[in-house]
Amino acid sequence: MTERSRPIGLFDSGIGGLTVARQVMRAMPHENIMYFGDTARVPYGSKSSETVTGYSLQAAAFLESLGVKMIIIACNTASAVALHHVRSAASVPVIGVIEPGARAAIDATKAGIIGVIGTEGTVRSEAYQKAIMERVPDARVHSRPCPVFVSLAEEGMSHHPATLIMTREYLAPMLSQSIDTLIMGCTHYPILAPSIGEVAGESVTLIDPGVATAEEAHRKLRDLDLLNDATSLPRHEFYLSDFPHKFIEVGERFLGHELHHVHRITLDELPHFS
Ligand code: DGL
Numbered sequence: 001m002t003e004r005s006r007p008i009g010l011f012d013s014g015i016g017g018l019t020v021a022r023q024v025m026r027a028m029p030h031e032n033i034m035y036f037g038d039t040a041r042v043p044y045g046s047k048s049s050e051t052v053t054g055y056s057l058q059a060a061a062f063l064e065s066l067g068v069k070m071i072i073i074a075c076n077t078a079s080a081v082a083l084h085h086v087r088s089a090a091s092v093p094v095i096g097v098i099e100p101g102a103r104a105a106i107d108a109t110k111a112g113i114i115g116v117i118g119t120e121g122t123v124r125s126e127a128y129q130k131a132i133m134e135r136v137p138d139a140r141v142h143s144r145p146c147p148v149f150v151s152l153a154e155e156g157m158s159h160h161p162a163t164l165i166m167t168r169e170y171l172a173p174m175l176s177q178s179i180d181t182l183i184m185g186c187t188h189y190p191i192l193a194p195s196i197g198e199v200a201g202e203s204v205t206l207i208d209p210g211v212a213t214a215e216e217a218h219r220k221l222r223d224l225d226l227l228n229d230a231t232s233l234p235r236h237e238f239y240l241s242d243f244p245h246k247f248i249e250v251g252e253r254f255l256g257h258e259l260h261h262v263h264r265i266t267l268d269e270l271p272h273f274s
Pocket residue numbers: 012013014016017042043044045046074075076077078119122150185186187188
């Protein structure tokens with residue numbers, strides 16, 4: 001295996017990160033990909049930052065043991081609380097979803113009034129807010145956790161009346177603050193974009209941080225001269241710490257195509273950084 005043909009590693013708390021993997025595959029169709037979903041310990045969104053950091057370090061160590069050339073933290077909560085820990089432990093470049101998502105929102109907003117929806121952990125960390133205000137100090141950021149969205153997305157209820165009701169409930173306070181841009185700051189939320197877009201209205205630009213993250217990963221690999229130049233079909237492998245019910249059905253909906261090469265790795269087998 002050459003340096004360039006080494007895979008890109010992605011990890012998430014479970015299957016949600018497949019929405020990020022989907023964008024990475026779209027932006028870089030020749031890249032080999034190793035995905036780790038911590039389905040035995042999902043959700044990360046309601047756990048303490050110490051716990052999520054510990055899990056994230058293990059996930060990154062596992063991906064490094066597979067020989068990846070870059071790690072993408074395909075989870076908003078893990079990116080929000082663990083990015084710098086993973087960066088200092090890993091020996092390959094590490095990209096999270098927060099910075100690219102925040103930059104995309106800054107590019108999109110006209111009024112500088114941005115909404116952020118995510119898990120409890122992501123909203124509590126204020127990671128998006130900090131990333132935005134560092135660049136645009138007078139921006140106004142309105143955040144809200146939307147925990148029910150995770151179940152609605154996994155149930156495939158992107159157009160369901162129940163999703164519209166919950167979306168109205170969650171978004172009402174930030175819409176009354178006239179946001180013109182909304183960051184869907186959780187891996188599951190892009191699945192609900194039809195309902196979120198309908199409630200938010202045409203004047204609000206929806207940001208899927210996965211799109212900007214894939215572009216950033218592409219730029220970084222190009223700058224490092226590490227883009228895969230092989231033209232053979234890429235290898236996409238998926239490792240899970242548990243096989244939840246309906247994994248294939250939900251996973252394929254999140255990924256946008258069929259899922260093959262799914263493996264189980266038990267928590268005991270996960271390595272630690274030395
Ligand atoms: N993947 C998580 C995120 O993007 C959502 C699911 C969870 O809470 O673990 O924040």
